[in-house]
Amino acid sequence: MRRLLYLSTIVADLGSIFFFIAPLTALPLVVTLLFSEWGLFFPMAAVPALFFSLGILLKRLPRNERENRLSTTLCSVALFWFTCAMVSGIPFLLGAHMGFTDALFEGMAGWTGTAFTLMPSLDTAPHTLLFWRSFMQWMGGIGTIAFVIALASSTGLFQGKIYRTESRDEPLMPSILSKGRAIWKIYGLLTFLAIGLILFTGLSLWDSVNLALTTISTGGFVPHDGGILSYNNIFLEVLLIPLMIAGALPFRLYYLIGENRRWSLFGDEQVKLFLVVTALGTAVLTYDLVYFNNLNIGSALFQGVFMTVSALTTTGFQIVDLQTWASVTLFFLMMLVFIGGTSGSSAGGIKLNRVMLGLRALVWWFRRLFVSGKVLIPFRSEGRVIPRATAELETAKTMLVIILSVVVIFIAAIIVLQFQQMASPINGILFDVTSAFSTCGISTGYVTPGMPLVSKWVFIIVMWLGRLEVIPVLVLFMALLRGSD
Numbered sequence: 001m002r003r004l005l006y007l008s009t010i011v012a013d014l015g016s017i018f019f020f021i022a023p024l025t026a027l028p029l030v031v032t033l034l035f036s037e038w039g040l041f042f043p044m045a046a047v048p049a050l051f052f053s054l055g056i057l058l059k060r061l062p063r064n065e066r067e068n069r070l071s072t073t074l075c076s077v078a079l080f081w082f083t084c085a086m087v088s089g090i091p092f093l094l095g096a097h098m099g100f101t102d103a104l105f106e107g108m109a110g111w112t113g114t115a116f117t118l119m120p121s122l123d124t125a126p127h128t129l130l131f132w133r134s135f136m137q138w139m140g141g142i143g144t145i146a147f148v149i150a151l152a153s154s155t156g157l158f159q160g161k162i163y164r165t166e167s168r169d170e171p172l173m174p175s176i177l178s179k180g181r182a183i184w185k186i187y188g189l190l191t192f193l194a195i196g197l198i199l200f201t202g203l204s205l206w207d208s209v210n211l212a213l214t215t216i217s218t219g220g221f222v223p224h225d226g227g228i229l230s231y232n233n234i235f236l237e238v239l240l241i242p243l244m245i246a247g248a249l250p251f252r253l254y255y256l257i258g259e260n261r262r263w264s265l266f267g268d269e270q271v272k273l274f275l276v277v278t279a280l281g282t283a284v285l286t287y288d289l290v291y292f293n294n295l296n297i298g299s300a301l302f303q304g305v306f307m308t309v310s311a312l313t314t315t316g317f318q319i320v321d322l323q324t325w326a327s328v329t330l331f332f333l334m335m336l337v338f339i340g341g342t343s344g345s346s347a348g349g350i351k352l353n354r355v356m357l358g359l360r361a362l363v364w365w366f367r368r369l370f371v372s373g374k375v376l377i378p379f380r381s382e383g384r385v386i387p388r389a390t391a392e393l394e395t396a397k398t399m400l401v402i403i404l405s406v407v408v409i410f411i412a413a414i415i416v417l418q419f420q421q422m423a424s425p426i427n428g429i430l431f432d433v434t435s436a437f438s439t440c441g442i443s444t445g446y447v448t449p450g451m452p453l454v455s456k457w458v459f460i461i462v463m464w465l466g467r468l469e470v471i472p473v474l475v476l477f478m479a480l481l482r483g484s485d
Contacts, residue, residue: 023048115315121225334431
């Protein structure tokens with residue numbers, strides 16, 4: 001009985017959220033009407049109708065009146081993402097006549113902001129489905145931002161509680177946490193700016209809207225089979241570089257700049273590290289492309305910059321065939337994909353703040369090895385001294401997420417290789433699995449509608465795990481197996 005009440009509390013928390021997103025998911029119906037795609041009206045209308053019905057049903061479930069535990073919140077988040085992917089796959093199932101697994105894959109790729117797709121043809125697909133794909137990634141992007149910021153600032157699961165304002169012991173963005181409208185304003189403003197800028201490159205309003213939605217959300221869906229290269233527009237490719245970066249920077253900095261709190265983007269340590277890693281990645285890729293692929297310095301530099309930014313922001317836009325790259329170059333790009341963007345953005349990966357905290361922790365631990373146990377070595381972060389107990393706890397959590405991420409990628413790659421019927425390059429499969437976990441979508445070509453059914457399910461689960469940074473999904477599995485004491 002206690003287990004049923006606990007699980008009921010988890011799903012009951014989702015009722016209000018489904019009520020909120022139901023009207024938003026009705027927006028693609030406007031596209032259905034504009035392009036007179038009447039055959040897709042009911043498949044598309046089923047999405048908001050089902051979300052609304054779920055909201056009514058779940059809110060009526062009994063729940064535990066005690067204060068919710070962190071585990072309940074994490075379970076709700078994990079269940080929310082998977083439910084959204086399932087419901088959002090209905091238009092692909094009924095409208096595009098895709099199989100259940102392929103439709104779920106498309107929904108999961110949309111909500112997690114991964115550029116993988118199993119649609120057989122994008123150029124001939126209905127406008128409604130193309131816009132729905134882009135809009136899913138846009139909604140998933142803002143959902144991720146809200147989840148990461150709220151969790152880091154209110155629960156301390158990650159290292160959010162060690163970053164405080166200088167004068168007060170409170171989170172950096174109390175008003176954003178209490179009023180989600182601030183996030184929507186920032187996200188919406190960036191999206192509209194992106195639409196306007198892309199229009200200046202000569203693209204149609206249709207393509208500009210779709211690309212803006214998937215660029216700011218670092219999702220990477222493109223409404224054409226040829227991807228970004230299908231536009232044959234160098235100005236667009238150049239413009240996408242700063243737009244991808246804009247979506248992968250911490251949204252709390254946009255807020256602070258707007259509030260005139262004397263913060264700048266370049267004053268944040270994550271941003272500094274992002275720029276350093278971008279420069280390093282560009283240098284390495286450029287050198288490899290000149291040395292191994294015999295490209296001229298100009299072409300190698302542009303490809304190096306674009307692919308470094310696309311990988312690090314986990315947007316997933318692709319302007320090269322990775323099968324032509326050397327294995328060492330592919331491995332280095334995979335490392336950039338795994339790292340990902342900054343915390344508090346729509347980017348995926350393990351995040352730069354974890355890399356930064358992990359490196360500091362290693363230096364701190366090694367320094368303590370060479371001094372007496374009575375000597376106190378302070379742990380510093382952003383110019384502040386962090387209490388030893390807090391530093392050890394948060395660095396342990398950071399290392400746990402990184403280790404779990406590596407384990408998930410390793411196990412997933414083993415399963416895919418085990419059930420792979422045809423010979424495929426191991427480095428290509430490992431790259432695509434890592435890309436799925438980091439919700440990037442840059443591919444070596446393995447992810448296709450024809451890959452084995454087991455592989456499709458592995459990628460679905462890996463995208464889900466990676467988008468929520470492993471812990472919430474694992475907690476959900478534990479709750480389903482064990483319940484709550």
